[in-house]
Amino acid sequence: MKSLAELQALRDQMKNKIGIRHDSDTNIRVVVGMATCGIAAGARPVLQAFTEEVAKRNLTHVSVQQTGCIGICQYEPVVEVYAPDQEKVTYVKVTPEMVPTIVTNHIVNGTPVTEYTIGASGK
Amino acid sequence: MYRSHILVCGGTGCTSSGSERIITAFEKELAATGLTQEVKVIKTGCFGLCALGPVVVVYPEGAFYSQVKPEDIPEIVEEHLIKGRIVKRLLYSETVEDNAVKSLNETDFYKKQVRVALRNCGVINPEDINEYIAYDGYMALGKVLTEMTPEQVIQTILDSGLRGRGGGGFPTGRKWSFAAAQPKGQKYVCCNADEGDPGAFMDRSVLEGDPHVVIEAMAIAGYAIGASQGYIYVRAEYPIAVKRLQIAIGQAREMGLLGKDILGTGFDFDLDIRLGAGAFVCGEETALMTSIEGHRGEPRPRPPFPAVKGLFGKPTVLNNVETYANIPRIILNGADWFRSMGTEKSKGTKVFALGGKIHNTGLVEVPMGTTLREIVEEIGGGIPNGKKFKAAQTGGPSGGCIPAEHLDIPVDYDNLIAIGSMMGSGGLIVMDEDTCMVDIAKFFLEFTVDESCGKCTPCRIGTKRLYELLDKITKGKATMDDLDKLEKLCYHIKENALCGLGQTAPNPVLSTLKYFRDEYIAHIVDKKCPAGVCKALLTVQILPDKCKGCTICARNCPTGAITGKVKEPHVIDPDKCVKCGVCIEKCRFGAIVKK
Numbered sequence: 001m002k003s004l005a006e007l008q009a010l011r012d013q014m015k016n017k018i019g020i021r022h023d024s025d026t027n028i029r030v031v032v033g034m035a036t037c038g039i040a041a042g043a044r045p046v047l048q049a050f051t052e053e054v055a056k057r058n059l060t061h062v063s064v065q066q067t068g069c070i071g072i073c074q075y076e077p078v079v080e081v082y083a084p085d086q087e088k089v090t091y092v093k094v095t096p097e098m099v100p101t102i103v104t105n106h107i108v109n110g111t112p113v114t115e116y117t118i119g120a121s122g123k
Numbered sequence: 124m125y126r127s128h129i130l131v132c133g134g135t136g137c138t139s140s141g142s143e144r145i146i147t148a149f150e151k152e153l154a155a156t157g158l159t160q161e162v163k164v165i166k167t168g169c170f171g172l173c174a175l176g177p178v179v180v181v182y183p184e185g186a187f188y189s190q191v192k193p194e195d196i197p198e199i200v201e202e203h204l205i206k207g208r209i210v211k212r213l214l215y216s217e218t219v220e221d222n223a224v225k226s227l228n229e230t231d232f233y234k235k236q237v238r239v240a241l242r243n244c245g246v247i248n249p250e251d252i253n254e255y256i257a258y259d260g261y262m263a264l265g266k267v268l269t270e271m272t273p274e275q276v277i278q279t280i281l282d283s284g285l286r287g288r289g290g291g292g293f294p295t296g297r298k299w300s301f302a303a304a305q306p307k308g309q310k311y312v313c314c315n316a317d318e319g320d321p322g323a324f325m326d327r328s329v330l331e332g333d334p335h336v337v338i339e340a341m342a343i344a345g346y347a348i349g350a351s352q353g354y355i356y357v358r359a360e361y362p363i364a365v366k367r368l369q370i371a372i373g374q375a376r377e378m379g380l381l382g383k384d385i386l387g388t389g390f391d392f393d394l395d396i397r398l399g400a401g402a403f404v405c406g407e408e409t410a411l412m413t414s415i416e417g418h419r420g421e422p423r424p425r426p427p428f429p430a431v432k433g434l435f436g437k438p439t440v441l442n443n444v445e446t447y448a449n450i451p452r453i454i455l456n457g458a459d460w461f462r463s464m465g466t467e468k469s470k471g472t473k474v475f476a477l478g479g480k481i482h483n484t485g486l487v488e489v490p491m492g493t494t495l496r497e498i499v500e501e502i503g504g505g506i507p508n509g510k511k512f513k514a515a516q517t518g519g520p521s522g523g524c525i526p527a528e529h530l531d532i533p534v535d536y537d538n539l540i541a542i543g544s545m546m547g548s549g550g551l552i553v554m555d556e557d558t559c560m561v562d563i564a565k566f567f568l569e570f571t572v573d574e575s576c577g578k579c580t581p582c583r584i585g586t587k588r589l590y591e592l593l594d595k596i597t598k599g600k601a602t603m604d605d606l607d608k609l610e611k612l613c614y615h616i617k618e619n620a621l622c623g624l625g626q627t628a629p630n631p632v633l634s635t636l637k638y639f640r641d642e643y644i645a646h647i648v649d650k651k652c653p654a655g656v657c658k659a660l661l662t663v664q665i666l667p668d669k670c671k672g673c674t675i676c677a678r679n680c681p682t683g684a685i686t687g688k689v690k691e692p693h694v695i696d697p698d699k700c701v702k703c704g705v706c707i708e709k710c711r712f713g714a715i716v717k718k
Contacts, residue, residue, distance in 0.1 A: 054124070064126045
């Protein structure tokens with residue numbers, strides 16, 4: 001390491017890798033249903049897709065978590081996004097292909113992808 | 124990118140309760156479930172709650188599992204990591220309230236703590252310099268080298284009010300300015316990691332949990348005083364700390380954060396480790412430096428002080444591990460930030476190693492001025508088995524006892540000295556009503572007699588005589604004249620011993636005499652040990668009206684001292700009885716007592 005700037009660059013890069021070790025109210029939580037129904041419907045690739053997408057964009061304020069069955073097994077894989085000061089958004093029948101759109105439109109730009117949500121699915 | 128981090132404590136406490144096996148079990152289970160790419164296992168330093176080890180924290184949820192066993196791992200992986208259901212039965216019970224999971228920082232143990240020196244312990248992987256850097260590691264060194272003059276660095280430390288955390292409480296900035304004022308040339312920076320006080324383990328935990336903070340701070344000190352070489356003197360009894368320091372120094376060198384031309388600023392600084400061989404006296408600064416030089420570790424008179432003539436006769440700054448652990452934060456956050464914590468003359472925070480008769484044995488860091496009551500009752504969780512607080516011992520063999528009447532004093536350097544104890548390195552041993560104060564004084568004197576280096580007479584012979592007098596008292600053979608002699612000898616040693624260790628060796632006696640003189644008198648005049656500890660003064664008796672004659676005591680007595688017929692009261696033969704207390708434990712009727 002030859003300069004302070006190099007050290008700062010390394011710090012910023014490393015910070016992303018440890019971001020999840022902070023409890024913070026400003027974090028956005030992406031919660032993937034991972035009960036038997038969710039896993040059977042393919043929740044694991046969805047979870048992985050979220051983790052990768054979040055990492056790729058250096059979104060240190062986003063944590064990807066799992067949860068159990070919320071009771072709408074026919075809609076699995078179910079993904080819920082909790083952003084501070086916003087109502088929870090529930091995405092249903094999520095596929096890994098849908099993940100980049102959800103991350104870009106909703107998590108980064110704050111606009112939920114309505115057509116993937118549970119409200120749109122019933123119609 | 125990992126979606127989850129499992130932090131497993133790898134401090135000495137949790138390592139001895141089996142955290143290595145926990146890590147292996149996690150790795151095996153994660154491999155079996157195909158989660159290795161998603162979940163990362165990290166070995167960290169001490170979380171502080173050593174009594175509840177092994178400790179495991181799972182992020183992003185921040186679930187705090189305590190006393191985890193290898194058999195629990197499949198359940199944590201299956202439930203928590205696969206299905207996202209926190210395993211409540213394994214959570215630290217304080218974090219569960221009304222069936223909801225609380226943040227660890229809201230628990231009694233953590234909520235009053237302010238972690239400055241321990242901030243990275245239990246948070247980062249101490250064997251990975253990148254994690255230290257992620258938490259602003261080496262940024263203070265970078266700031267110092269690029270933006271500050273050595274004078275400004277010293278002024279910042281002076282302004283912060285930081286005092287030596289090894290026990291003496293000498294202002295760190297003053298020490299640095301003395302060394303800096305010496306003519307240019309070879310100077311040294313040393314770190315005292317020869318933590319020898321019984322019951323103190325904060326320095327060990329910093330080295331194990333955050334070794335880079337010490338390296339960074341020593342480099343800052345080197346820049347401030349104009350030294351290019353440093354030594355860390357660490358006791359060989361701390362193998363994990365030594366190993367992590369070696370790894371840390373290696374990584375820092377590899378990254379160019381130690382060595383020549385650090386960060387392209389032209390500043391050179393390198394570090395070496397020297398191992399202590401377990402002599403308590405080597406924690407005394409002049410003896411420590413003599414030992415680094417390769418000689419037998421014996422103190423020498425001061426002045427000249429190390430800042431003028433220290434290691435190899437050169438100007439030297441020697442600070443304790445915890446002192447160094449505060450430096451980078453002071454540089455980054457400023458002197459005012461540090462001054463905002465603590466009392467008028469003691470700024471910042473202090474780490475205490477809680478031990479003895481207390482629920483939460485472990486490591487806590489609180490702002491100076493926190494009362495002893497808050498530390499013992501709130502953070503420490505009070506005394507087990509409904510016993511009463513009798514006294515707390517601070518400062519190890521150099522310190523003294525603080526009785527219950529002083530529980531509400533704000534703990535800082537000056538207040539502790541005013542009541543006859545001292546901060547010391549921060550060991551805090553809690554004693555309940557079953558502790559005999561004469562016995563405690565004897566315990567510490569036994570330690571000092573063992574550890575006296577023998578160079579000066581007051582310490583070598585004086586402590587031995589002190590011990591003999593105490594022994595006489597605990598055996599009920601002393602007179603009131605002996606008590607006077609004991610006290611006189613204490614002051615004599617205090618005034619005449621060569622080094623700090625000898626001068627403070629009588630403190631355990633003096634402070635117990637000050638607050639618990641009646642216990643000494645009870646031993647001498649009444650030939651009784653009020654706490655029921657000193658065996659020579661005890662008799663074990665069977666209360667005839669309570670004894671049912673069940674014979675269980677007689678069957679369990681290792682010396683065959685108990686006789687009696689079935690269904691008739693038994694008796695103990697005092698000549699055969701060794702007062703081991705087995706019969707008291709075994710009796711179901713509470714019919715056997717120590718008197």
